[in-house]
Amino acid sequence: MTYATAIAILAAPCLLAIxxxxxxxxxxxxxxxxxPEEFALAAAWVFLVGSLVWLGAFLSESTLLGFSAPWTWITAAHFAFAGFGALTVTALSCRVVSNRHALKTLRLLLIAHPLAxxxxxxxxLGFRYCDEAGAASYALIFATQWGAVVLGRPGRIARGPWLxxxxxxxxxxxxxxxALAWAWGRPILQMSQMVYYxxxxxxxxxxxxxxxxxxxxRPPSHSPIQTIAPRAPQA
Incomplete structure (x- = not known):
């Protein structure tokens, strides 16, 4: 697929994401x-745009930042799910809890996600110890997030969806x-298996x-948008 064709295919999704x-x-x-969680919901879409850029590189069989297939589509998937998806999940999780400390913890994770x-x-890209630090950071983020949602008085969502x-x-x-085993140089699975599992x-x-x-x-925001009811016509 040519680069122009890839752009033509992905232009509309990119504009929709923006x-x-x-x-x-x-x-x-x-x-x-x-x-912060409401702004994070918006910021997460930047990752989706990045995913489409990397997907375009894969579809056009191009290199991006020195990477070619399969790393281009793997990076596109990471932008979509580890970036957009994970940050959106954390932002919406803020709406679930009512405990002040749990909410503060989840809001801190909104900053930790892009840093990780x-x-x-x-x-x-080859910087030393960053693989290990990144994997360990994500493991800590996900463990903290689970604990905050479970213990943070999650009464703002029905029990079924909460479970x-x-x-x-x-x-x-x-x-x-x-991922931790892979980052520390002791992979349990091969790359093809990591894609699945x-x-x-x-x-x-x-x-x-x-x-x-x-x-x-559908947990509500902690700051719902206020709507003004229309005035009744005067007699």
């Missing part, structure tokens, strides 16, 4: 309180063991199930 981010930024500013992503990217969310948040607690399991089991839980439970 538009979604802009809409969410406007909604975040429209709320009575400026909440950058450290992991540095490790892929599904708890299951979704537990998935990376298991799959990160594979780490990548796809996280994409479907963590991000996918969590999105279903939020769609069913």
């Amino acid at each position: 538009s979604a981010g802009v809409v969410l930024v406007k909604r975040a500013f429209a709320r009575p309180q400026r909440l 992503y950058l450290v992991t990217a540095a490790g892929i 599904l969310l708890v299951l979704a948040l537990a998935v990376p607690l298991a799959t990160m063991a594979l 780490h990548g796809i399991v996280n994409a479907v089991g963590h991000v996918g199930l969590a999105f279903v839980a939020f769609a069913c439970g």
Whole structure:
């Protein structure tokens, strides 16, 4: 596939992702309180745009930052799920809890997520110890997130969706063991197996199930947008 064809295919999804981010930024500013999780929901779409850029490099059989296939599509998947998906899950998890300390913890994770992503990217680029630090950071993030949601008085979502969310948040607690082993130079699985047992399991089991839980439970924002009811016509 030529580069021009790849751009033509991905231009519309890219514009939609940018538009979604802009809409969410406007909604975040429209709320009575400026909440970090609402801005994080908008910022997460930057990762999706990045995913489309890397996907374009893969489809056009090009190199990007010195990487070619299969690393281009692997990076595209990481941008989509470890970037956009994971950050969105954490941002929406903030809406679930009512405990002040749990909410503060989850909001700190909104900063930790992109930092861990950058450290992991540095490790892929060859910087020493960044692979280990990135994997360890993600393991700590996911464990902390699970604990905050379970123990943070999650009364702002129905029990059924909450149980599904708890299951979704537990998935990376298991799959990160594979990533940690890989980062520390003691891989349990080959790269092709990691795609299935780490990548796809996280994409479907963590991000996918969590999105279903939020769609069913629809936890409200801690700062709902206020709407003014229209005045009744005077007689």
